Amino acid sequence: MTLRLLRSLSLVPASAWSLLAAVTLLLAIYLSAGSVFPWFMSWRTAATILDSAATLGLCAIGMTFVILAGGIDLSVGAVLALASLVTAIALQRWGLPAWLAIPLVCAIGATYGAAVGGLVHSARLPSFLVTLAGMFLARGVALLMTSEGRISMNRVPVHLWGSGVRVVGLTLPALVFLATLGMGALVLRWTVFGRGVRAIGGGEHAARLLGIRVARTRVGAFAVCGLCAALAGVVHSVGVGAGDAKAGELMELDAIAGVVIGGTPLSGGVGSIVGTGVGVSILKVIELVIVSDGSLSAQWAKIVGGGLLLLFVLLQRSVGRITKVWAGGRTDLDPHRREAQPVSRAS
Amino acid sequence: MTQAPTLRASGIVKVYPGVKALDEADLVLHGGEVHALMGENGAGKSTLVGIIAGAQRPDAGEIHLDGLPVSPSSPGHARGLGIRAVHQELTLLPHLSVAENLAIGGYPSRAGVIGWRAVRRRAREALAELGLSIDPRRPVGELPIAIRQLVAIAREMQGEARVLILDEPTSSLDRTETERLFEVVRAARDRGVAIVFITHFLDQVYEIADRVTVLRGGRVVGAGRTADLPRLRLISLMLGRDVAERESRLAGRNGESEPAEEASAPVVCARGLRRGRALRGASLEVRRGEVVGLAGLLGSGRTELARAMFGADRPDAGQLAVDGRRRRLTPRRSSRLGIGLCPEDRKSQGLCLGLSVAEGLTLAMRAKRGWWRPLRRGERQEIVGRLTRDLAIRAVDSRAAVGTLSGGNQQKVLLGAWIATNPRVLLLDEPTRGVDIGAKDEILRRVRSMCDHGLGVVFISAELEEIVRACDRVVVMRDRETVGELRSGEIDEHRIMRMIGAERRA
Numbered sequence: 001m002t003l004r005l006l007r008s009l010s011l012v013p014a015s016a017w018s019l020l021a022a023v024t025l026l027l028a029i030y031l032s033a034g035s036v037f038p039w040f041m042s043w044r045t046a047a048t049i050l051d052s053a054a055t056l057g058l059c060a061i062g063m064t065f066v067i068l069a070g071g072i073d074l075s076v077g078a079v080l081a082l083a084s085l086v087t088a089i090a091l092q093r094w095g096l097p098a099w100l101a102i103p104l105v106c107a108i109g110a111t112y113g114a115a116v117g118g119l120v121h122s123a124r125l126p127s128f129l130v131t132l133a134g135m136f137l138a139r140g141v142a143l144l145m146t147s148e149g150r151i152s153m154n155r156v157p158v159h160l161w162g163s164g165v166r167v168v169g170l171t172l173p174a175l176v177f178l179a180t181l182g183m184g185a186l187v188l189r190w191t192v193f194g195r196g197v198r199a200i201g202g203g204e205h206a207a208r209l210l211g212i213r214v215a216r217t218r219v220g221a222f223a224v225c226g227l228c229a230a231l232a233g234v235v236h237s238v239g240v241g242a243g244d245a246k247a248g249e250l251m252e253l254d255a256i257a258g259v260v261i262g263g264t265p266l267s268g269g270v271g272s273i274v275g276t277g278v279g280v281s282i283l284k285v286i287e288l289v290i291v292s293d294g295s296l297s298a299q300w301a302k303i304v305g306g307g308l309l310l311l312f313v314l315l316q317r318s319v320g321r322i323t324k325v326w327a328g329g330r331t332d333l334d335p336h337r338r339e340a341q342p343v344s345r346a347s
Numbered sequence: 348m349t350q351a352p353t354l355r356a357s358g359i360v361k362v363y364p365g366v367k368a369l370d371e372a373d374l375v376l377h378g379g380e381v382h383a384l385m386g387e388n389g390a391g392k393s394t395l396v397g398i399i400a401g402a403q404r405p406d407a408g409e410i411h412l413d414g415l416p417v418s419p420s421s422p423g424h425a426r427g428l429g430i431r432a433v434h435q436e437l438t439l440l441p442h443l444s445v446a447e448n449l450a451i452g453g454y455p456s457r458a459g460v461i462g463w464r465a466v467r468r469r470a471r472e473a474l475a476e477l478g479l480s481i482d483p484r485r486p487v488g489e490l491p492i493a494i495r496q497l498v499a500i501a502r503e504m505q506g507e508a509r510v511l512i513l514d515e516p517t518s519s520l521d522r523t524e525t526e527r528l529f530e531v532v533r534a535a536r537d538r539g540v541a542i543v544f545i546t547h548f549l550d551q552v553y554e555i556a557d558r559v560t561v562l563r564g565g566r567v568v569g570a571g572r573t574a575d576l577p578r579l580r581l582i583s584l585m586l587g588r589d590v591a592e593r594e595s596r597l598a599g600r601n602g603e604s605e606p607a608e609e610a611s612a613p614v615v616c617a618r619g620l621r622r623g624r625a626l627r628g629a630s631l632e633v634r635r636g637e638v639v640g641l642a643g644l645l646g647s648g649r650t651e652l653a654r655a656m657f658g659a660d661r662p663d664a665g666q667l668a669v670d671g672r673r674r675r676l677t678p679r680r681s682s683r684l685g686i687g688l689c690p691e692d693r694k695s696q697g698l699c700l701g702l703s704v705a706e707g708l709t710l711a712m713r714a715k716r717g718w719w720r721p722l723r724r725g726e727r728q729e730i731v732g733r734l735t736r737d738l739a740i741r742a743v744d745s746r747a748a749v750g751t752l753s754g755g756n757q758q759k760v761l762l763g764a765w766i767a768t769n770p771r772v773l774l775l776d777e778p779t780r781g782v783d784i785g786a787k788d789e790i791l792r793r794v795r796s797m798c799d800h801g802l803g804v805v806f807i808s809a810e811l812e813e814i815v816r817a818c819d820r821v822v823v824m825r826d827r828e829t830v831g832e833l834r835s836g837e838i839d840e841h842r843i844m845r846m847i848g849a850e851r852r853a
Contacts, residue, residue, distance in 0.1 A: 191459050199440050199451060206438035209402075211423045211452030270442045 018263035018316045019275045025308075026282050033289045045288075047169045053284040054173035055080065055232040055239075055248070057277060060255040060262075061184045062113075062228025064276045067259055068188070069221040070201035070268035071120060071127035073113075076229040076255055077248035078138035083109055083233025085142050088151040088243025095155070106230050112138070113226020117219035127222075135252070142245040152242040173235045180228065184273040187224075197221050201268025257305060258283055261312045282308070351414060353378040353541040354399070354430070354510050359408035361394050361565075368394040369405070370565040376510060376541035381532060383556035383573070384545045387585055387645055387809040390562040392545050393435075396512045399543075400432040401425030412509065423452075429509035433499045433516060441488030446470035448487050449502045473501045477531050493524035497531055504535055511535055512543040517551060518646055519624060529555050547646035548826070549578060549848060561585055578848045585644070586811045586844065611635055612671060614772050614803050615686060617656050620665035625651040628665075628828040633772050633803040638794065640818030641807045642843050648827035649807045650691055653774040656805070657681050657688035682715050687765035689758075691776035691807070697761045700750030704742045705731045707749045707760045712767040734763040739789055755786025762790065772803040779813060791817050811840045823847060 034040040059076040066073045083105050090101035116134055120127045143149070165172045188194035196217035199207040208214050237243045256266075262279025264271025286308070287301040354376040361369040369391045376382050386392050397403040399410060401419030410417050412428060419425035422432070439448050446467045455465035470483040479497055487495055496516050503511055513532070517525045532555060536542055544556055552559060552573060559576055561569040561584040569576070569584040613632035620629045629652045633639055641649050654660045656667065658676025667674055669684050678688075690696040698707055708731050713722055722730075731745050738759040742752055749760055758778055765773055775794065779787045794804055795817065808814050814821055821833040823846040831846045 190461050190463075192454050192456055192461060193459065195443075195447065195451070195454065195461065198443065202440040202442050203438070206440055207451075209422045209434070209438045210440075211426065269440070 018312070019272055019278070021312070021315060022262050022275055022278045022282065026278050026285065029282065029285050029289070033285065033292075037289075037292055043169050047171065047174060049281065049284050049288060050174035050177060051171040052288070053280050054171075054177040055236045056251060056254055056258065056284070057177045057280045058180055058228050058232035058235065059248070059251055060258040060276045060280050061180055061273060062225030063252070063255045064184070064259050064262075064264055064271065064273055065188075065197055065221040065224045065228075066127070067256070067264055067266060068201045068268055068271055069197045069218055070204065071218070071221070072131065072256070072266065073116070073222065073225045073229075074128065074131040074252045075116070075134035075138055076225065076232070077251035078135045078142065079109055079112060079226060079229035080233040080236060080248035080251060081245050082138045082142040082145075083230040084237035084247050085145050085151060085233075085243035085245055087234050087237040088153050089145070092151060092153045092155050102234050105234055106227050109230020109233070110223045110227040113229075114219050114223040116226065117222030120222065121215050121218045139245075146243070146245055149245045150242045153237070154241075173239055176231065176235055180231065181273060181277045184224075188273055193217060193220055198269055201270075203269070254283065254305075255280075257309050261309060263316065265313075265316060350377065352376060353413060355411045356395070356399055357409060357411075359395060359398055359410075360406045361391075361398060361403065362406050367565050369398075371408070372562065372565065372567050373570075374399070374543075374560055374567075375570075376543060377558070378509070378539045378541045379536055380557040381536055381542045381544050381555050383552045383559045384543055384562065385547070385552065385559060385581070385585055386562035390585075391565040392562055393514065394565075395562065396432060396514060396543060396545065399425070399510070400430055400512055402432075426452075429507045430512070431503035431508050431510065432512040433496070433503055433514065435514040435518070439487045439495055439499055439502075442486055444484050444486055445474075445481055445490075445498055446483035448498060449473055449483070449505065453506075469505070473505050477501050477504060477534050479531065491524075493520050493527065496520070496528060500528075500531055500535065504538075504540070508535075508540050510541045510543065512545075514545045515547070515646075516544075517546055517548060521624060525551065547644045549581065549644070552581070553578075579844055582644075582844045582848045583840075586809065586840075586847075613668075614670060615656060616666075616668045616671075617652070618666045618668075620652065620655050620662040620667070622651065622655060622660055622662045624827070625660070626655060626662065626827055629655075629824065630665075630829050631656065631805065631822055633805055635771070635801045635803050636798050637819045638798055638804045638806050638817055640814035640821040640838075641805055641824060642811060642814050642821055643824035643847060645809065647824040647847075649824055650776055651827070652824065652829075653688060653776050653805060653807060654690075657686060657774055659688065679714070682711065682768060682770075685769070685771035686774070687711070687768060687770040687772070688774045689761050689765055689776060689778055691780065693757055693761050698749050698757060698764075700748065700757075702749055703746045704735070704740065704749055704752070704760055705745040708734050708745075708763045708767055711764045715768045730767055734767060738763050738766075738793060753786075755782040755790075758782050758790065759786065762793070766797070770802065772805070773797075774805045774807075776807045777809065778806070779808060779810070787813070811843055814838075814843070815840055825849070 030040065039045060059080060063073055063076060086108060087101060087105050090096045090104060091098065096104070112134070116127070116130055119125060119130050167175060170178070188197065196207070196212045199210070199212050200214050200217055204214060233247070236247050258280035259271070259276050260266065260279070261282055262271070262275030262277070264275060283305050286304050290296050290301045290304070291298060352375045356374045359369050359372045372391060372395055374395060384392050384396065394403065398405045399419065401422045401424050404420070410419070412430070417428055419428060419430060440451065443451070449470045450466040455462045455469065467483055474481055474483065477497070477500065479501060481490070481494060481498065487498060490498065500511070500513070516528055520528060532542060532544070546552060556573045559569070559571065559573050559581065560567055561581065563585060611634050613634050616632040618630045620626050626648050629648060631639065631641070631652060641652065643649050651660065655662045658678050658681045667676060669686070674680070674684070694700065699710065702710065705727065709722060709727055716722070734740070735745065740756050740759045740763065742756060749757060752760065762778065778790055782790065791813065794806070798804055806814065806817055815838055818838065819835050821838050821843060822829050823831045823833070823843060825847055830849070833842055
């Protein structure tokens with residue numbers, strides 16, 4: 001009986017288990033925070049958390065695409081900063097209308113991402129290095145564009161968008177975040193492109209033999225990431241009312257942490273966008289708890305986040321093993337069997 | 348029965364730098380028949396099916412499908428033509444569901460949006476057609492290997508399949524799993540598909556194949572109906588000697604062995620080693636100063652036994668003793684005990700191709716000494732110089748990267764690296780594969796001369812002629828167990844073949 005139960009549990013894929021773990025953790029932290037600070041249990045607080053999670057969350061959504069496809073993008077923070085400056089310049093100096101400026105910035109981000117993806121694919125370079133270079137380039141260009149590091153936007157009433165607009169209590173950044181989250185999840189689940197992203201991350205060689213357009217899909221994944229980072233830059237500049245060349249420093253690492261906690265391992269192929277939303281929310285809730293407590297320095301958020309990341313990586317590993325044993329698919333019986341796939345490119 | 352062939356590949360030539368992988372090879376496949384493609388490692392089987400399946404382009408030759416000339420330019424193109432392949436390294440995506448693996452590459456979609464309902468329905472149909480009851484929602488990674496094979500076959504059978512290529516589908520399956528696979532293969536055959544079945548297991552060839560084509564050294568050396576081809580003939584086609592290589596026996600081996608050596612205690616002794624499906628009872632002992640040949644077809648467990656004796660894999664059962672003491676070996680411990688392994692796949696397992704010749708030659712030796720006893724420069728140069736001379740390694744200079752050398756010279760570097768550790772027993776897994784004839788002889792000669800100085804050698808080779816020439820004793824493996832031994836007076840190709848080809852005991 002127990003065995004049958006275990007077997008039916010094993011039908012739940014390993015990735016779903018880590019998503020479940022992340023959701024459980026988010027609820028646990030949120031509820032225990034609520035028992036200490038009663039104001040936590042309000043829609044307003046939830047909205048605040050979503051608002052503060054928006055920029056990181058957007059970056060993490062793009063990052064999820066790239067990681068699922070078996071790559072990594074270290075340049076999202078720098079692209080965010082560059083995009084926030086371009087937004088400010090377009091609105092403030094050139095006086096472009098928002099409906100033109102924002103798509104323009106997004107297009108720049110997507111083009112940058114596509115270029116990175118193209119380079120990773122065609123030159124067979126590891127994405128770690130290409131995007132590391134991209135990070136320096138984008139950050140450097142951003143710092144060059146302005147002598148004082150900021151371009152404030154006073155000509156346009158952007159502060160109104162930042163905090164003024166509310167739909168069912170949610171701010172505009174939070175809405176953009178949630179909408180992108182939903183879109184991303186739909187694309188990954190329902191489109192040939194989205195399935196291709198998973199496929200090349202799971203086994204590029206196999207995916208190619210199965211007729212997936214690997215080049216197109218990889219370039220697409222990086223383009224989505226660039227687009228999301230640029231969108232995060234727009235949201236950031238609107239939120240603070242200025243373009244900021246120093247914005248988003250180290251945000252790429254926070255984004256990776258959020259993605260991994262949300263159940264998408266760096267090895268690619270497995271994971272979900274919803275998980276990423278949950279992972280980012282966990283990080284932000286912890287931040288808020290530690291700030292509200294007041295007795296701890298804000299740096300504790302990093303320490304807790306780091307410990308959590310480690311815990312989740314270990315958890316995902318062991319869950320994967322256990323489900324395999326339950327399913328009776330003893331796939332790792334003989335690691336030297338010659339069915340090992342050619343080592344996929346480190347990208 | 349004399350219907351037109353489904354696929355006819357004729358005069359296929361494929362040249363890789365330095366090797367002629369295929370030399371005017373022909374293959375004729377008929378619908379509704381299972382066609383076994385046989386041959387040892389490097390015979391050109393994979394290249395031939397790769398060309399038919401569009402993974403590689405031939406340098407010459409033509410392919411006709413249903414009488415019309417085709418030239419598959421990519422795996423996708425070949426699939427579209429109805430030529431499907433299930434590769435040895437399974438091309439399934441483990442974390443996706445069975446249904447999705449069946450649909451991938453051709454999702455039913457409208458405007459880029461996937462119709463999941465249609466995906467699942469098609470999957471159920473495809474599985475049912477081959478009589479499989481597999482839950483299409485299960486992630487493939489959680490299924491046993493055998494079931495994954497069946498899923499892969501079901502995937503390739505979808506749509507208008509004309510030719511189905513199965514590349515060693517049974518290499519990791521047990522008896523019942525193989526039976527199940529055969530049922531599916533027969534179901535596919537009965538639908539009129541021409542099936543290519545690559546395997547090393549003779550029993551399976553006679554069980555399921557209607558026709559056989561045997562490749563050796565890139566050439567077709569035999570083709571015909573399975574019923575007309577006796578076992579021994581098949582084995583000798585696969586392993587038989589090349590006329591070009593027929594030459595005098597090696598100097599230094601006269602057939603008689605000194606009785607004193609025979610009586611000495613074995614250095615390494617393996618008894619009844621078992622390991623999962625890789626080994627099912629293998630025993631072998633090596634004494635000082637003898638060359639023990641390990642003969643058997645590919646997949647008979649030769650490599651696995653060598654790996655287990657070196658401690659690269661840990662056996663599940665059986666005993667391993669070094670100098671009469673039971674040991675639990677790891678590669679590091681083995682090397683300290685004076686055991687060396689030159690693996691068959693020298694590129695990925697034996698050598699660090701990026702290192703210089705000098706580094707490569709001294710790597711194993713330095714690992715044995717430990718990092719606290721570094722090698723002095725003069726000493727290193729002396730060793731490298733001696734080995735390069737002794738083995739006649741031809742490199743521009745000792746700083747050249749190992750990867751830039753020819754196959755024969757790479758093999759010599761690998762051999763030299765182990766000689767430098769001053770071993771007592773060397774396990775040589777296919778040391779002569781992919782090596783030109785001159786280098787082959789040098790390697791064999793060097794091995795013999797070291798044996799005269801007391802080294803014990805296990806010599807694995809697919810070429811019986813080499814085994815007969817070089818060995819004092821031959822142990823034969825079949826179906827992952829050692830099945831017999833020939834002593835110095837009795838070694839000849841025919842006897843070995845008979846032991847390899849004996850029927851499986853029920």
